[in-house]
Amino acid sequence: MATLRASRAWTRRQFLVRSTSSLAIASLAKPRISRAADRPQIAGGIQSGDVSNGSAVIWARADRPARMQVECSTVESFKTIIASASRDALPDADFTAKLQLDNLPPGQDIFYRVRFDDIATGIAGESRVGHFRTAPAEGQSISFLWSGDVAGQGWGIDISRGGYRGYRTMLDNRPDFFIHSGDHIYADCTIPSEQTLPNGEIWRNVVTEEKAQVAHTLAQFRGNYKYNHLDEHFRAFHAQVPMLAQWDDHEVTNDWSPTGSYDDAGYEDDGTPRLLRLHADPGHRRAAGAGLSQDRLWPAARRLHDRHAQLSRRDLE
Secondary structure: OHHHHHHHOOOHHHHHHHHHHHHHHHHHHHHHHHHHHOOOOEEEEEEEEOOEOOOEEEEEEEOOOEEEEEEEEOOOOOOOOOEEEEEEEOHHHOOEEEEEEOOOOOOOEEEEEEEEEEOOOOOEEEEEEEEEEOOOOOOOOOOEEEEOOOOHHHOOOOHHHOOOHHHHHHHHOOOOEEEEEOOOOOOOOOOOOEEEOOOOOEEEOOOOOOOOOOOOOHHHHHHHHHHHOOOHHHHHHHHHOOEEEEOOHHHOOOOOOOOOOOOHHHEOOOOOEHHHHHHHOOOOHHHHOOOOOOOOEOHHHHHHHHHHHHHHHHHHO
16 A cells, blocks of 8 residues: 555656646647637627618627628528628727618518627627518508617616616517617716615616716717617617617707707817717717618608607707
8 A cells, every 4th residue: 555655646856747737738728718808799789770671780899990790691590691791890980880781571580690800810709699670561560669768867777676677678579670769878967876766765877987977078978878788688679679760969968959059068179069970970879870761661660750850840940
């Protein structure tokens, strides 16, 4: 038994040799871990919008300069790809990219997947899958939802209360599309760490640097939109339901309008509204919903949008 124990005992020299070998193996493994970490990440989920009976806009944001790759199929397995496209996500657009998919079949469930490829290295990132339904070529029964006003008056994401639970409820109803009737953000409101409810309970918000003060810079306006993407229900809903977007006053400041009275908080030194810069940004999410003028949008959505536009014009006269 003594001999057996002696044969298994390590000398100091053997220990150092084996430790060096283990370190060498660990060093060889590190590049594999680094490669995984270097893959572009999708920051804030994926979205579709402005869906017609033959086209749709796809949006996503990366965490670095990258090329967005989009494929779509009529089957969830992606066995057959019916369309694909790519677009660069660059710093001047805050690493966002949007593109339009054309020649899609009408009245069809469309599954799309998005990934980003690192522009510098070519390394492919993760893929995420979304869904939308194209408008029918002929009249048929549909379902849709509309709402507005997200995170106003300082009421943001309280994780302990389930976050934006309304988006989960809307997703459970599986609408064909969603009309967002403005106030996607409250650029003129901060989100404090706590708010007191009427019954004395405390509402505890997720807080970010960009929402700590009223938006004045383009980065702060973008940060308002990013804040909503922190919520899991918000991301899940927009990945599965296409949006038709309108905008209202709080995208800039309370009671703001392009032809009404102005508030300095919403303007560059040259007097140009930062909101309009956001709409002009080729990669920003809301550009996917700007200008609902296509002839082949969901008919019900177009009628509701036109009615909203008439009322808005009347308010400005």
